[in-house]
Amino acid sequence: xxxxxxxxxxxxxxxxxxxxxxxxxxxxxxxxxxxxxxxxxxxxxxxxxxxxxxxxxxxxxxxxxxxxxxxxxxxxxxxxxxxxxxxxxxxxxxxxxxxxxxxxxxxxxxxxxxxxxxxxxxxxxxxxxxxxxxxxxxxxxxxxxxxxxxxxxxxxxxxxxxxxxxxxxxxxxxxxxxxxxxxxxxxxxxx
Numbered sequence: 001x002x003x004x005x006x007x008x009x010x011x012x013x014x015x016x017x018x019x020x021x022x023x024x025x026x027x028x029x030x031x032x033x034x035x036x037x038x039x040x041x042x043x044x045x046x047x048x049x050x051x052x053x054x055x056x057x058x059x060x061x062x063x064x065x066x067x068x069x070x071x072x073x074x075x076x077x078x079x080x081x082x083x084x085x086x087x088x089x090x091x092x093x094x095x096x097x098x099x100x101x102x103x104x105x106x107x108x109x110x111x112x113x114x115x116x117x118x119x120x121x122x123x124x125x126x127x128x129x130x131x132x133x134x135x136x137x138x139x140x141x142x143x144x145x146x147x148x149x150x151x152x153x154x155x156x157x158x159x160x161x162x163x164x165x166x167x168x169x170x171x172x173x174x175x176x177x178x179x180x181x182x183x184x185x186x187x188x189x190x191x
Contacts, residue, residue, distance in 0.1 A: 021071065021073070021161065021162050022159040022160060022161055022162070023045065023050060023156050023159065023160050023161070023162055023165050024045070024156070024159055025156050025157055025158065025159065026045055026046055026155075026156055027045065027046070027153060027154070027155055027156075028043060028044070028045045028050065028153060028154045028155075028156055028165065029043070029044050029045070029151070029152070029153045030042070030043050030044075030053070030152040030153065030169060031044060033052075038052070038054055038068065038070075039052035039053055039054065039070065040053060040054060040055050040056065041053040041054075041056055043162075043165075043166075045156075048072075049072060050071075050072070050162060051069050051070065051071055051072075051162060051166070052069070052070040053067060053068070053069055054067050054068035054069070055067065058174045061079055061080060061081060061090065061170060061174070062080075062081045062088055062090070062174070062177055063081070064080075065078070065080070066078035066079055066080030066081070066093075067079040067080070069092075069166065071162070075094065075095065076094075076095045077092055077093065077094055077095070077100065077163070077166075078092070078093050079091075079092050079166055079167070079170060080093065082102065084102075084104060085104075087104070087105055087176055087177075087178055088176065088177050088178065089102055089103055089104045089105070089176060090102070090103050090167055090170045090171065090176070091103070092163040092166060092167060100114060100115075100163045101113065101114035101161065101163035101164055101166075101167055102114075102167075103121075103167045103170075103171055103176075104176075105176045106120075108122075108123070109121060109122040109123065110171045110176070112137075112164050112167050112168065112171075114161055114163060114164060117139065117160075117161065117164065118139065119137055119138065119139050119144065119160070119164055119168075120137070120138050120139070121135055121136070121137050121168055121171055121172070122135065122136050122138065123135060123136075124136045124146055132149075132172075133148060133149050133150065134146060134147070134148050134149075135147045135148075135149075135168065135171075135172045137154075137160065137164070137168055142158065143157055143158075144156070144157060144158045144160050145157055145158070145160060145165070145168075147168055147169065147172050149172055149173060152169060152173075154168070154169075
């Protein structure tokens with residue numbers, strides 16, 4: 001059964017407006033706000049808070065309940081994972097568990113897809129100790145943003161969805177579990 005193209009919400013349209021919320025060009029920083037409680041991190045841009053984030057860890061995102069994300073308009077998202085084609089891929093879901101954006105591996109880089117956009121996250125430098133420190137977010141030949149792991153920040157050149165930015169940080173920090181594992185094709189003789 002397919003999902004409706006435009007989501008409905010009983011909370012006065014907050015999920016609809018949150019799905020299409022964009023990050024404007026400029027510097028976006030992920031800063032630690034407190035050690036215990038919620039929020040642990042905040043995504044800030046020019047003095048305004050774009051999102052408040054829960055605990056950020058590999059196990060929590062890929063194998064746990066997911067990272068809680070609160071947006072300024074009152075919507076709540078989860079950055080979690082879902083199994084796709086033999087891999088575990090990160091996904092952003094709204095409070096009704098509908099997908100907003102999801103990512104998948106490609107050869108040496110990642111694809112980030114949502115409704116109305118498809119981006120590519122590529123390493124901006126040679127990987128050191130298995131993960132690159134600088135990443136570039138593009139759409140076809142259009143340069144959208146570049147991210148750094150230390151400090152966790154992004155220089156946004158073109159407006160991008162908040163969900164795509166959150167997935168970019170997850171992929172830049174953790175990658176996808178098992179993405180470099182060898183794949184053996186299944187042979188189906190006589191089927």
